[in-house]
Amino acid sequence: MATRSGRRPGDSGARAAIAEAARRQFALAGYDRATMRGIAAEAGVDPALISHYYGSKRQLFASVVELPVDPAAAVPALLSGPPETLGDRMIRMVLGVLEDERARSRLIGLIRAGASEPEAARIMRERFGEELLTVAAEQLESDQPRLRAALVNSLIMGLVMSRYIVRIEPLASASPDQIAAALGPVLQRYVMEPLGGNAG
């Protein structure tokens, strides 16, 4: 039944083509403005096939939205090096992802959707609350692991917004090394150092 077109009902390629088209449409148009019809057209399938595989638009978004790195693999890799340079390894991994155009556009799409649409924000919260933050938090031996994971998330969101979306200078044109020098010690603090500070 499947042929080289990879676009027919029942073809294993159709499901992947829908997912890829959905990621692109959500990234380009945002969650609200992306349509099942537009996603179907880009994937070259009948809109009914999307419902068949994924259900509603909300379910489709929740299924296809994913981080550009797999936290279950990335977190242990990061933690396997010397603790005193963890922040530097983290920012370099983040920049490695963000300097890759495809991964960057996917992450920008996610953040755009989360910024604008409460439904998308809720899905991000649920998915990443379970996926990234929990994995990271469980493996950190510091106190307040979930707050630390959330602070890391906050730094990454701020970096994506300021450097890649709004493009505030000189952050937008700074080299990865300059960014790593500025933000690596902050990530080091977020994951390893006392968070109480001497405030208050």
Add this chain to the structure above:
Amino acid sequence: MATRSGRRPGDSGARAAIAEAARRQFALAGYDRATMRGIAAEAGVDPALISHYYGSKRQLFASVVELPVDPAAAVPALLSGPPETLGDRMIRMVLGVLEDERARSRLIGLIRAGASEPEAARIMRERFGEELLTVAAEQLESDQPRLRAALVNSLIMGLVMSRYIVRIEPLASASPDQIAAALGPVLQRYVMEPLGGNAG
């Protein structure tokens, strides 16, 4: 045509009512989806009056978009205290703004627009490049003042996204004191300490 006072063509209140309605509509609907007609309806004026006062939608956005604090006043006030607690004063001023519902919704609207719409991002970049970053950078006696100002901007965008828009826990429900303890030292680093770190 509206008959309440402060809503008539030529009335000095109409201009302010349009600005207020525009800020609300841009915050609620985003830059793309906000319409001159909707803004006119909310302000109780004829749509032609908006063009008369502000020109195009782009010009309207650029005119009414503004930071919840006036950098020309806020920056010197922050810098007038002891340098070693500048980061703590900064985060407490930011939180003071963000815990105020009206100021928060205005800032969220701005960040939403900037996240989703290149045109809005461009306006933010132009406006705040000149307004906030330049004022802050000129008054900082550290090296790389513009990079420092951009890092501060990045931290604030990340905080707004993670705590108030996507609402990542436990950042979303942390007390202002907890946030200040976690982020004050980072702001202190961004504005006062060497940025080179020991990375690389």
